[in-house]
Amino acid sequence: DAGITQSPRHKVTETGTPVTLRCHQTENHRYMYWYRQDPGHGLRLIHYSYGVKDTDKGEVSDGYSVSRSKTEDFLLTLESATSSQTSVYFCAISSDLNTEAFFGQGTRLTVV
C-alpha cells in the first residue's frame, strides 16, 4: 500500500466551526489532491497541489482552503463548516502525470 494517511478518519462537528483535515504521505510524491465524494456526484476535485506552496482550485473549492508547506503534508480547511459540507473526503497522491493516483482511506465528516 502507498504510504498515505488521512486524519481524522471520522469527525462530527457543528455548523460554523473551522475544521482541518490532514493528508500525510511518505512517498515523496509531487502531486496531491483533495476530493469529496457524494452520492450521484462521484469524486469532485476541491483543490490540488503540484508542489510545495503550489496549489490550485478544483471544481468545488468554495468554502475550502488548502496549504502545503512541505512535500509530505496537504491540509484541507473548512473555514466555517456548513451542513452541505457533510461528505466523505479523499486525499490522493501521484508521482507523475501518467502514473496512477493512490488514495487515502477517506475521512467521513458530518456537520450538524
Add this chain to the structure above:
Amino acid sequence: AQTVTQSQPEMSVQEAETVTLSCTYDTSESDYYLFWYKQPPSRQMILVIRQEAYKQQNATENRFSVNFQKAAKSFSLKISDSQLGDAAMYFCAYRTSGSRLTFGEGTQLTVNP
C-alpha cells in the same frame, strides 16, 4: 473546463458474462491520460486500467480492456468473464498535462450469480 461523463449510473451483469461501462470526456488538449478506478464497499480506490492518449493501441489488463476512441472522446471499459468480486462502483478519470485529475460520476456494477 474538462468534464467526464458516465451515462450509466447502474449496470448489472450475469457472472461469467461480459459488460461494457461507458465514459466520455470533453477536452481541448491532445496529450492526456485516462484511467478506470474501482471502488468496492470498503471505499478503497483501486486502479483497474490506464490509457495514454498518444497511444492508439487499446490497453488491456487480464479480463479488463478499454475501447479508446480519441476522436469521439470515448473511453469505455469492458469486463470479460465477470466475477462476483467485480461488483463495485467504477469511476472513469481524466488527467491533463497540468496535473488536474477529474472523475466521472461513477457506475455501480452489480454481478448476479
